[in-house]
Amino acid sequence: MDYDDGEFVRVLDEDGHVVDEETMPDLSDETLVGMYRDMRLTRHFDQRAINIQRQGRIGTFASAAGQEGAQVGSTYALADDDWILYQYREHGAVVVRGLDAGYLEYWMGHESGNASLADKHIFPLNIAIADHLPHAVGMSWASKLKGDDRAAVVHFGDGATSEGDFHEAMNFAGVFDTPTIFFCNNNGWAISHPVENQTATDTIAVKADAYGMPGVRVDGMDPLACYAVTKEAVERARNPAEGETRPTLIEAVTYRFGAHTTADDPTVYRDDEEVEKWKARDPLSRFEAFLHRTDRLDDELDADIQAAVEDHVARIIDESSEFEADPESMFEDAYAELPPELRRQREGFLSMLERYGDEAFLRD
Template structure:
């Protein structure tokens, strides 16, 4: 069941290609293969991108460890997708808005990493509250359900005369949902300033890419709705950056006759399980995983930066130490948070039902009578 890893593309312009002509800047070894597309980024930005990619990987490892220890709820791993998440986020303007599905933790980490984000994964809805402060939509774990909302938000921004662009992340499995098609059709008809960012990690839980669609690419689906689709090597942060930068500019400042939306298909691979509740060994083999790991986005980018003289072992060690301190502090603060059991009743309905109010009153009575600790021990 092993599928071929896509070949690298040449140095043709971002928009001057078919949906199946994949944009790449770096090869698997970190060598520049498309000099014309290499973004002109300064040393500070390049090293910062690398640091955030390492933070993503370390965050992923730490969250999975916490989940296995019963200190975190079900978690969706991002390993293998750091290049697309960091590359796309860095290409946006500060006032652009990001809507994501549930795996794109890099969008949060690279925009300041509010420690409260961990609270959501620990079961506290309040963990969502910090995300709008960094220009990220509150997390809503669904398959494609957020796409029409993101389009509506972007359209409202356009009507209000705002300059910002909305980028919405989703997995390729979402293209099998009606929400995707409705959102894409609306965006195309009304020239909405949005970037549809499809993270094609080859697996929609246990369903392989070839069973998701008969289309040659997911990027090609955009053509049906009147706008362009571009396929990019999602494990190449420079390629992802330059493509996102180009489509973001088109959305913000469209030329005459050009539709504002664009769909980007980031071709990549999910190294780990769909979530910590999933066992990928049931539906895929190790040979396929190892084949894609040869294109590890962090190793590729590190090789590129070393070749340019921007990274050496000592600097990497310092980055790792700083990341460990950041994560340790975030975990300590999140685990020290004391939630209010009343919160369980706050987000079920817009207006609480009589039965919900009765349940809340009963819980309050038990807590007052027995105390929180005794109540929890009693179940």
């Protein structure tokens, strides 16, 4: 993946300088600092989640470190009732909408954590690669048919572009002109598979041409650029000018600093030199430098933000640790009405619980 050619939309350079004042989004100082705070919260949550996973307190976790600029920047461009459909790594999108204990409960294995996202207009976390893309198109098509102006932004990785669901969703969105923003977080690796072996096209953004929609390539390590291109795409999705199409494909060129998940060892397939090269483009330090340079942030405010971030994450970890799951809940949600076989299994399970109590979980 070639980052150095600079053939993408960019607002900030790697040192946090504005490349061109005309590209600078019109955002208040409060909004800019809020964006920085949410990026810091995403990074700290990510670090703590990995730590408690190592302690056996949550299940396998996918790290977002390095991709906060794309996630937070793009979400700031949305209205509160626009729908977000994400893969499993875009914790920054959840942070912007409100990070609470419910989200952590999902990673502890409780489906109720997914349910808590609905009030935030976020679809449940998606593990199967790319199968949420047709759902995003269906949701946005429904918005168009109902005559409301909601858009749907769907996040996915570069690996998803090799799945049939990606192409089917893109084609449907193009044909039916749905208000869908396809946001590809191209972090260079689909687990251990490099993006160079993922596609024969020079970029992912160029794939938009085949489906009759605009495609744009953006610096995914630049939160302001990600905000700008998403804002433009959302406005076009709501009110396309004559001759314009509603859907857009955005390719955010970014990088994951850590492993694919906590079950992965990235040292097997990439070297430290590559990782350090990308860490020099860290979206968090780049944005921090910009805010300091423009007097929107000082050391005292920065320290206050960090303290608030640490308190926030510590609180939701404590709250989620007190959650007591109902074993019967494992039979919920898959069906509106349980089929006979699952009803039989549930009755047998509840009978065993009544007879043996907690010891039922310890029996062979």
